[in-house]
Amino acid sequence: MEDWFNRKIKPMLAVRGKPFSSDDYIYEIKWDGTRCIAFVDVGKKRLRLQNRRLIEIAYRYPELDFFDFESQNAVLDGEIVVFHNGKPSFPLLQQRDHVDSRLKIEILSKRIPAVYIAFDVLYTASDGWIMNLPLVERKKILDELAEEARRVTKSEFIEGAGVEFYRKAIEMGLEGVMAKRKNSTYQPGKRSAAWVKMKKRKxxxxxxxxxxxxxxxxxxxxxxxxxxxxxxxxxxxxxxxxxxxxxxxxxxxxxxxxxxxxxxxxxxxxxxxxxxxxxxxxxxxxxxxxxxxxxxxxxxxxxxxxxxxxxxxxxxxxxxxxxx
The missing domain is CATH 2.40.50.140 (Nucleic acid-binding proteins)
Known part of the structure; x- marks a missing residue:
């Protein structure tokens, strides 16, 4: 049997582009967070969080309640975000990123808790590896396995109206928007034009x-x-x-x-x-x-x-x- 839990996966990456609208794409908020792949073994209560450099960082975020969020074993792609006044905070996330002391981690997990926002699913116990499925089908599977949790949630998205969505995101003080082609497969470690990041700042x-x-x-x-x-x-x-x-x-x-x-x-x-x-x-x-x-x-x-x-x-x- 394949050891899905210990697999090394580099996340799929996006190219930069200008705001556009298309019925062939979905649009979601670009979160100012730490990108990581989450390996969640619900049955054995095991968790791995692997960042872009394949470094394990789960120990830094004990507050993330993945076992409440998932109804079965799964591998997710998403971002760890720290919010302040309803918006992602760079400085607060920075405080969480560079702490290795167990005592400090425990204190910060209560004082400035993080949230994991899942926007993709790459594997489930019932479906196996699904990276070759179209994005819209992976999104449906993510909806089906997601349950209510306090510190783990899924990213919502809209279809078609990318320019308007981008304008509203910038008005709210957010970093930008991600556009993803509906029929795109998941390409680990590849920077693909199927995913486009639209950011306000240079x-x-x-x-x-x-x-x-x-x-x-x-x-x-x-x-x-x-x-x-x-x-x-x-x-x-x-x-x-x-x-x-x-x-x-x-x-x-x-x-x-x-x-x-x-x-x-x-x-x-x-x-x-x-x-x-x-x-x-x-x-x-x-x-x-x-x-x-x-x-x-x-x-x-x-x-x-x-x-x-x-x-x-x-x-x-x-x-x-x-x-x-």
Whole structure:
């Protein structure tokens, strides 16, 4: 018998696009969360949560009541989200993402609890693997297995009216909308044009390759982070980000950066202050206004670390809006 519970699955990914309407697509909210595949064994009360990098993260979210949500064993695709005033919160999610202490996890699970929003199902005990079924059929199966739970729910969707749905989502202060072709199969690890993300903000995931020494209140810490993208085997400089950090994050992340400091520079560039280079381990998401003519990000703002994304996924193609 196949060991469905321990299978490694990379989630299907979307391309970026502009708002559109089509009767061939369904539309759902794009949640600002941590993407992960959920392996739920209802009978044995076992749970695995696997992020995009195939790292197990279930231990961080003990409050997620999957065994109440599912009527049978299943593998789901969805997002872990932390809400504040009815909307997803980046800063609060960040607090949950970087905690390993059992005591802190227990405290945070009560103080800022997360929700898992399921938008796809890849396997059920009764149907087996269903990734080759059309999306609309997988959605029906998800409806059938879903039951009332406090911290796990399913993503609602509409058909056809994508432009209007996107407009309303942005008015509500949400990140954007996902458009998914009704007859699309699930393609693990593939970035497919069958799924289109329509986002208000220009954001990019970048590799952190160094830091500039801070001044004033940040003296003795980092003032800004040096950002890069991969181009073949090389790292290409795309600028620095010095805003968007919370003070607690600066203190915590500065210690992490010192652990991976190296002496050899990644590229030649002029900096106003001393640069400390680091191994290309961490990925962060930044918001920016535009890309300048020399390939730098204009007015970038730090949004969050991306524990679920590896440096190899951050390429120069993303700089020009081809992928995200």
């Amino acid at each position: 954001t990019l995931d970048c590799i952190i390759v160094g830091w500039l020494e801070g001044e004033g209140v940040r003296e003795g810490k980092f003032g800004s982070l040096v950002l890069a993208l991969k181009s073949g085997d090389k790292l290409v400089h795309v600028g620095q980000v010095g805003t968007g950090f919370e003070s607690d994050f600066i203190d915590w992340f500065y210690e992490k950066l010192k652990e991976i400091e190296i002496s050899k520079p990644w590229f030649e560039a002029e900096f106003k202050r001393r640069v400390h280079w680091v191994k290309p381990v961490y990925v962060c998401e930044v918001e920016f206004l535009e890309v300048t003519e020399d390939g730098k990000l204009r007015a970038p703002v730090f949004l969050r670390l991306r524990d679920d994304k590896g440096p190899d996924e951050c390429t120069v193609e993303g700089l020009y809006g081809l992928v995200d």
